[in-house]
Amino acid sequence: xxxxxxxxCGDDCGKSPISYQKKYFCCNGCKTVFEIFNENDLTCYYxxxxxxxxxxxxxxxxxxxxxxxxxxxxxxxxxxxxxEIATLYIPHIHCSSCIWILENLNKLNPSITDxxxxxxxxxxxxxxxxxxxxxxxxxxxLSTIGYEPYISLDDFSTKKNHINRSLIYKLGVAGFGxxxxxxxxxxxxxxxxxxxxxxxxxxFRWLMFALSLPVVFYSSxxxxxxxxxxxxxxxxxxxxxxxxxxxxxxxxxxxDIALDLGSGFFDSLAGLVFFLLVGKFFQQKTYxxxxxxxxxxxxxxxxxxxIKNGEETSVQVYDIEKGDRLLIRNEExxxxxxxxxxxxxxxxxSFVSGESQPVTKHSGDKLFAGGKQTSGVIEIEALxxxxxxxxxxxxxxxxxxxxxxxxxxxxxxSISKHFTIVILSIAFIATVFWLFYDATKAMNVFTAVLIIxxxxxxxxxxxxxxxxxxRIFGNLKFYIKNASVIExxxxxxxxxxxxxxxITSNKSSTAEYEGELLSDSETSILKSSLRGSNHPLxxxxxxxxxxxxxxxxxxxxxxxxxxxxxxxxxxxxxxxSAQFVGxxxxxxxxxxxxxxxxxxxxxxxxxxxxxxxxGVSKLFNQLKxxxxxxxxxxxxxxxxxxxxxxxxSKTKLIFNQKPEDKLEYIKYHQSEGAKVLxxxxxxxxxxxxxxxxxxxxxxEDVNVFSPACDAILDASKFKNLYNYIKASKSxxxxxxxxxxxxxxxxxxxxxxxxxxxxxxxxxxxxxxxxSISIVVFTTIATNLLGRRLK
Amino acid sequence: MSVIYILLxxxxxxxxxxxAVFVFAVKSGQYxxxxxxxxxxxxxxxxxxxxxxx
Numbered sequence: 001x002x003x004x005x006x007x008x009c010g011d012d013c014g015k016s017p018i019s020y021q022k023k024y025f026c027c028n029g030c031k032t033v034f035e036i037f038n039e040n041d042l043t044c045y046y047x048x049x050x051x052x053x054x055x056x057x058x059x060x061x062x063x064x065x066x067x068x069x070x071x072x073x074x075x076x077x078x079x080x081x082x083x084e085i086a087t088l089y090i091p092h093i094h095c096s097s098c099i100w101i102l103e104n105l106n107k108l109n110p111s112i113t114d115x116x117x118x119x120x121x122x123x124x125x126x127x128x129x130x131x132x133x134x135x136x137x138x139x140x141x142l143s144t145i146g147y148e149p150y151i152s153l154d155d156f157s158t159k160k161n162h163i164n165r166s167l168i169y170k171l172g173v174a175g176f177g178x179x180x181x182x183x184x185x186x187x188x189x190x191x192x193x194x195x196x197x198x199x200x201x202x203x204f205r206w207l208m209f210a211l212s213l214p215v216v217f218y219s220s221x222x223x224x225x226x227x228x229x230x231x232x233x234x235x236x237x238x239x240x241x242x243x244x245x246x247x248x249x250x251x252x253x254x255x256d257i258a259l260d261l262g263s264g265f266f267d268s269l270a271g272l273v274f275f276l277l278v279g280k281f282f283q284q285k286t287y288x289x290x291x292x293x294x295x296x297x298x299x300x301x302x303x304x305x306x307i308k309n310g311e312e313t314s315v316q317v318y319d320i321e322k323g324d325r326l327l328i329r330n331e332e333x334x335x336x337x338x339x340x341x342x343x344x345x346x347x348x349x350s351f352v353s354g355e356s357q358p359v360t361k362h363s364g365d366k367l368f369a370g371g372k373q374t375s376g377v378i379e380i381e382a383l384x385x386x387x388x389x390x391x392x393x394x395x396x397x398x399x400x401x402x403x404x405x406x407x408x409x410x411x412x413x414s415i416s417k418h419f420t421i422v423i424l425s426i427a428f429i430a431t432v433f434w435l436f437y438d439a440t441k442a443m444n445v446f447t448a449v450l451i452i453x454x455x456x457x458x459x460x461x462x463x464x465x466x467x468x469x470x471r472i473f474g475n476l477k478f479y480i481k482n483a484s485v486i487e488x489x490x491x492x493x494x495x496x497x498x499x500x501x502x503i504t505s506n507k508s509s510t511a512e513y514e515g516e517l518l519s520d521s522e523t524s525i526l527k528s529s530l531r532g533s534n535h536p537l538x539x540x541x542x543x544x545x546x547x548x549x550x551x552x553x554x555x556x557x558x559x560x561x562x563x564x565x566x567x568x569x570x571x572x573x574x575x576x577s578a579q580f581v582g583x584x585x586x587x588x589x590x591x592x593x594x595x596x597x598x599x600x601x602x603x604x605x606x607x608x609x610x611x612x613x614x615g616v617s618k619l620f621n622q623l624k625x626x627x628x629x630x631x632x633x634x635x636x637x638x639x640x641x642x643x644x645x646x647x648x649s650k651t652k653l654i655f656n657q658k659p660e661d662k663l664e665y666i667k668y669h670q671s672e673g674a675k676v677l678x679x680x681x682x683x684x685x686x687x688x689x690x691x692x693x694x695x696x697x698x699x700e701d702v703n704v705f706s707p708a709c710d711a712i713l714d715a716s717k718f719k720n721l722y723n724y725i726k727a728s729k730s731x732x733x734x735x736x737x738x739x740x741x742x743x744x745x746x747x748x749x750x751x752x753x754x755x756x757x758x759x760x761x762x763x764x765x766x767x768x769x770x771s772i773s774i775v776v777f778t779t780i781a782t783n784l785l786g787r788r789l790k
Numbered sequence: 791m792s793v794i795y796i797l798l799x800x801x802x803x804x805x806x807x808x809x810a811v812f813v814f815a816v817k818s819g820q821y822x823x824x825x826x827x828x829x830x831x832x833x834x835x836x837x838x839x840x841x842x843x844x
Contacts, residue, residue, distance in 0.1 A: 096829045103830065119826040168816050176809045180802070200794060207798070 245454025515604015615719030
């Protein structure tokens with residue numbers, strides 16, 4: 001047993017771990033959770049996985065909104081007089097221990113009759129007796145054991161969206177038809193002229209016809225719909241020749257068996273539809289636990305405390321009106337623009353801007369929606385309603401309603417235009433030839449060309465290549481929304497980065513000391529006093545400074561919003577803002593600084609710099625050869641010099657950009673023909689991410705919320721970005737090669753078709769063969785590509 | 791030879807039964823979460839063990 005890591009959460013216990021039952025814990029919270037599990041015989045939790053837990057957070061008062069009927073109504077999916085069922089999203093679900101403990105909730109609260117985890121979606125579906133308990137106590141129970149559910153405004157506004165399972169049904173129907181038709185068509189392929197076969201073949205044929213009906217009219221309906229839509233907008237997409245092929249196959253086969261001309265191509269027909277749907281299914285890789293469609297609603301709380309005549313009531317966020325007094329507790333998000341009335345406001349705007357350093361505000365200051373209060377309770381007066389707030393207004397921009405996929409012409413469709421024209425020409429020329437040569441065969445040849453040329457293999461190339469690459473990227477922590485994003489990524493020529501939170505790391509920053517050197521005793525006092533302070537800058541500075549003797553200070557006083565005053569023996573140290581320490585030198589430095597004075601003489605200052613992510617410089621140098629690079633930052637120019645040193649000289653650096661400015665910048669470059677990749681992280685990039693051709697969000701923790709985007713990249717893999725873009729480009733060449741391969745099959749098939757020799761058995765061999773070899777080729781090629789990425 | 795009618799009928803009925811089972815399985819949500827059940831089935835024993843230790 002490791003003594004330095006917490007038995008519950010695995011964090012470093014520091015110097016004074018809490019010991020309980022010979023186990024060590026980093027904090028009381030963790031110990032309490034262990035005690036709860038211990039009392040209820042649930043310590044198995046720790047056997048399944050080492051240190052699986054999370055530190056329970058302070059939730060006092062946070063869930064008061066459950067007293068409101070309409071909110072509970074929205075959050076539960078079923079309510080009767082005796083039981084209620086609610087599905088809660090819990091971001092912490094990550095291992096088998098989590099599943100185990102959450103499915104044994106009834107050991108902790110007997111009123112919970114059933115709880116079922118969906119690991120992929122990170123949700124737990126709880127059924128409980130509402131006479132004995134309520135949703136609030138269930139949520140509080142989950143919070144006390146470290147599994148705090150995430151409840152946001154999104155849960156309130158969207159009704160439970162129905163899971164679309166139609167593709168699975170269609171695939172099932174096609175597979176069912178394909179298998180049975182195969183068996184029924186086999187006897188005739190052996191062409192044994194036995195008596196019984198002659199007698200029963202008509203029955204067999206009509207059975208095949210019957211089985212093909214659901215395949216044609218149900219399973220393949222998407223292709224007909226898409227082809228119709230394509231033709232209506234004068235676009236020859238890949239579904240046009242597919243739909244043509246399916247209908248010709250079906251009509252010709254029906255005519256064949258009706259007039260007793262042959263056995264028809266029902267097996268090829270069902271096989272074709274089945275393979276096409278398998279391709280579609282394969283491409284439909286989704287990351288259930290990620291959402292690419294988030295807007296501000298997933299960030300905002302569902303309810304907030306309102307103060308009216310000195311009484312605190314919980315109100316739904318949409319009901320906030322201008323002039324309402326609101327109470328924002330520690331760690332709560334400000335849902336509307338407002339004015340600070342009283343309290344120490346330290347607002348963390350990292351959701352909005354990616355800036356990690358909280359901003360101090362004084363009463364009378366304006367606060368923007370989206371900020372998170374980080375110290376104590378504040379009171380604000382709402383200036384606007386939720387929909388009219390600055391941040392939420394951004395979502396009324398048209399870009400959020402634009403569907404990127406529709407305006408994009410993918411590689412398969414661009415080739416299908418030529419393909420369709422060529423095939424139709426071949427069909428007509430061959431028919432005309434046979435009309436003069438042997439008119440009885442003309443119709444046969446015409447349909448045969450359309451049947452054999454049905455671009456099954458072409459239609460499968462892209463889904464299997466992209467589908468497989470999507471999985472490979474997923475394993476490498478690059479989560480892509482859908483296959484067409486890979487294609488667009490391959491065409492990018494301009495890359496725009498956000499600065500804060502994207503190329504800089506949220507977790508650490510570096511500081512440099514400027515001024516008179518501090519003596520040893522001064523450094524130890526500095527270190528000791530920083531230790532006692534909770535100000536984020538103090539914490540950062542404390543972590544940066546090397547370990548030193550910690551002394552117990554004689555006096556220690558923290559002046560809110562100003563600094564710290566500490567005394568040890570004869571030395572008095574002041575740490576804080578320039579004004580506080582008495583620095584009269586007013587040179588304007590844009591970076592964050594902490595000043596120090598000893599015995600009222602000014603010593604110097606620590607200047608904080610952003611710390612850039614590992615490999616930023618290397619990545620930019622890799623990218624500069626092929627792409628135009630730019631950095632759009634919402635911050636001031638404080639980091640300009642630093643960035644200039646770090647990045648290749650042709651990188652454009654633009655500062656003081658508002659969210660709309662970023663959006664306009666991208667729009668402007670797109671109008672000049674650039675294909676723009678936007679890489680950002682905060683809500684302030686949301687507009688730019690939506691406007692760009694591909695928007696990638698960098699996330700330290702993919703379970704935490706990220707704005708709407710096309711792809712999410714784990715921050716630790718940021719340095720590999722260039723390789724990912726390169727892999728997308730290689731995927732396009734894989735697809736081109738498999739197009740070549742399928743053309744080869746088409747030429748063979750066309751030979752049989754044009755010469756009038758296409759027997760059903762040839763089609764039955766050629767079509768699955770071409771499809772399967774394409775699948776094998778693309779899968780092997782993308783796996784090789786993936787191996788190079790690792 | 792007319793036994794073939796019975797054979798065909800039986801085989802198609804069997805196929806349809808399997809198809810119906812498939813549709814039922816999809817409808818009941820079996821295909822919505824393909825990971826959790828694989829973990830869940832391993833749990834039962836451990837709970838018993840925990841009780842014995844007591």
